[in-house]
Amino acid sequence: ARLTDRVAINSKHMVEGSTMGLVPGDMVTVEDLLWGMLLPSGNDAATALADHVGGSIPGFVEMMNQKAQALGLRNTHFANPHGLDNDDHYSSAYDLARISWQALQYPLFAKMVGTQFYVTQNSSREFYLKNANSLLWYQDSIPGVDGIKTGFTDNAGDSLISSIVRNNHR
Numbered sequence: 257a258r259l260t261d262r263v264a265i266n267s268k269h270m271v272e273g274s275t276m277g278l279v280p281g282d283m284v285t286v287e288d289l290l291w292g293m294l295l296p297s298g299n300d301a302a303t304a305l306a307d308h309v310g311g312s313i314p315g316f317v318e319m320m321n322q323k324a325q326a327l328g329l330r331n332t333h334f335a336n337p338h339g340l341d342n343d344d345h346y347s348s349a350y351d352l353a354r355i356s357w358q359a360l361q362y363p364l365f366a367k368m369v370g371t372q373f374y375v376t377q378n379s380s381r382e383f384y385l386k387n388a389n390s391l392l393w394y395q396d397s398i399p400g401v402d403g404i405k406t407g408f409t410d411n412a413g414d415s416l417i418s419s420i421v422r423n424n425h426r
Contacts, residue, residue, distance in 0.1 A: 259287040259364075260378070263308045271299040271338055274408075277383055278304065288376040288383065294368045295385040297406060299338035306337035313337060327354060341411045356404050356417050360426070369403030369419075391418060
């Protein structure tokens with residue numbers, strides 16, 4: 257999708273757990289949905305993006321699984337775009353590290369996961385987004401921390417994928 261594509265939010269994008277704060281009727285750009293997915297862990301943003309990019313939510317999940325295969329991920333299978341508990345949705349720490357490494361090759365992704373606060377720019381209304389990764393607030397005591405993502409589900413509990421750059425080494 258193009259970052260400037262506008263996505264019409266509807267009721268099927270409303271998902272439990274952490275949200276960006278979307279409501280049906282919002283018109284949100286793909287870029288703002290990415291910010292909403294990555295900073296506050298917006299399950300609503302992830303679902304809206306999946307629906308837009310994949311043509312349907314199941315269509316996007318299939319795309320996710322094809323990408324996992326192409327990356328050689330042996331212990332990953334996706335059942336949804338937001339990561340909420342499902343017996344057929346799983347990954348290993350090793351596979352998540354590989355996914356993270358691939359994602360960090362995109363400068364916009366790296367910028368997003370290292371940003372503390374963001375106000376959306378091009379949607380039908382402003383969203384004030386705060387990064388759920390509290391390590392970003394301890395950059396004085398943890399030099400070089402620059403992301404990546406927190407998570408929580410009932411089955412997995414709290415999870416964290418982190419990145420630190422020191423001496424030009426990630």
